[in-house]
Amino acid sequence: MGRTKTFAGLAAILTLAGCSNSGPRPIKIGSKNFTEQVILGEIIAQHVEHRLHLPVERRLNLGGTLLAHQALRSGEIDLYPEYTGTALAAVLKEAPSGTSAEVLTRVRSAYLRDFQIEWLDPTGIDNGFAMVVQGADARARKLETLSDAAKVAGWTLGVGYEFEQRADGLPALNRTYGFRWSGRPKSMDLGLLYKALEQGQVTMIAANTTDGLLSKLDLKVLRDDQRSFPPYEVAIAVRQDSLRQTPGLREALVELSGKFTNLTMQVLNYQVDGQHRPVAEVAAEFLKSAGLR
Secondary structure, three states: OHHHHHHHHHHHHHHHHHHHHHOOOOEEEEOOOOHHHHHHHHHHHHHHHHHHOOOEEEEOOOOOHHHHHHHHHHOOOOEEEEEHHHHHHHHOOOOOOOOHHHHHHHHHHHHHHHHOEEEOOOOOOEOOEEEEEEHHHHHHHOOOEHHHHHOOOOEOEEEOHHHHHOOOOHHHHHHHHOOOEOOOOEEOOHHHHHHHHHOOOOOEEEEEOOOHHHHOOOEEEEEOOOOOOOOOEEEEEEEHHHHHHOOOHHHHHHOOOOOOOHHHHHHHHHHHHOOOOOHHHHHHHHHHHOOOO
16 A cells, blocks of 8 residues: 555656646747738737746748638637738628727627637737839829729739738729729739839739838828728737736737837838848847837
8 A cells, every 4th residue: 555655646746747847838929921910920929928938939920811810719829910900801701891999899899709819909000901003103193092093094903812802902992993904913922012013013002001111112102082991900819718828918918009100010011021130130129119128
């Protein structure tokens, strides 16, 4: 009997030792597969590491919206930055319309009810679609708005892969303005759009309002005067069970709310895309400048 108790005690000690060696559960932070998302994912990762002193797994560059959303639902990741208008149209399949506050409320309610995912307060970025033409074209034709541009036939359009298919993308643009395009849109990686416009392969591109090159090149963003696109505020979408299981995680993430502007994000994107600086370095500098280091 004594020997049995001794073996049982040793087994218990070994089990506890094994548990302690495994350490705390890592926080898995994801992003979609373009520059802004990777930068935001890295900023979140570094901030969580600094605040909570817990291991963080970076699962950046996951893919498009639906892949990132599925990774969040399945628990492959705990959180990632998402856009309210994208969630509304691409995930929830709802009409892409409403004010920023209305869209956020609809998204928050549906995600909580259907997926047990919370949307934290927005970061301050509203990265909507930006229909962009060469500055010289805009000046020559006196173009200010999309309504102005729609009066001109024969634009050749360059788009990212999602824009052509999403209800809040090309279908919404065509429905609102009735563009008469020259042929089908040319789909390409988002990073190639500006080069295609510069080289004359296309005459208009569907870009994003926080793209770094917008402040560096002679380009014109055409104002969406008839509001065909919904708001695209950036917020962190995070699993409820992850918030419950990790003390302090909510408080750490909320510190990033309101810390950005579109101009800030343009600069960060340009530092990575235009100046080819390491994402980790850019993220660390941002956190320091924001008073979070």
